[in-house]
Amino acid sequence: MEHKQASATDGGGRQRARQRRHPGGRRHQALVKMSDEEYLQIAARAAVAGVSVPRLLVEAALAGDQQAASERRALVAEFLAVRRLLAAVSNNVNQLAMVANATGEVPAQLLATLHAVARVTARLEAATDELGGPVGER
Structure with a gap:
């Protein structure tokens, strides 16, 4: 085949993406x-x-x-995406905490934010599993 x-x-x-040129070319097959x-x-x-x-x-x-280098690059990209999501969710949690502290009432957006935390955590666990399991178990 x-x-x-x-x-x-x-x-x-x-x-x-094309490979970078190699001096002298790639003559061996x-x-x-x-x-x-x-x-x-x-x-x-x-x-x-x-x-x-x-x-x-x-x-x-x-x-x-x-694990091939291209697979590691894909995992790094996934970790960076999760990092950005985590930063956004952290910002939302801080804003909701400020509202709750100022008014004494829990904002309605809290449930959606907690679901976002669960999704980010699931993505992080999936990416960690691809590396060979949770960090604490290695």
């Missing part, structure tokens, strides 16, 4: 044989990471562990 990528898209229509099941699993991981199958294999091999 030979698969080649002719375009610079990730299969979902999104543009993939490796043929990797795999089963249909192995290829489907690797191709799915490559699609999620937004890279080609060969790029995923190179990054995974050079990363020195089981």
Whole structure:
């Protein structure tokens, strides 16, 4: 089963970032044989990471562990997004606390804010699980 990528898209229509030029070019090519099941699993991981199958294999091999550099970049982006959400939610909680302290009444927006805290926490736990489990358990 030979698969080649002719375009610079990730299969979902999104543009993939091109590799930086390497001095002297990339002259070596490796043929990797795999089963249909192995290829489907690797191709799915490559699609999620937004890279080609060969790029995923190179990054995974050079990363020195089981996680490719592109997957780590995606996790870093997710953590930064969660950080921004957490900052926004923290701001909302502070504003609601100020209103509650000033008026002695709990604002109606408190329930929605608490749901937002739960969503941010769930995203953070999911991203942490991708790294190999909760930090306190490693």
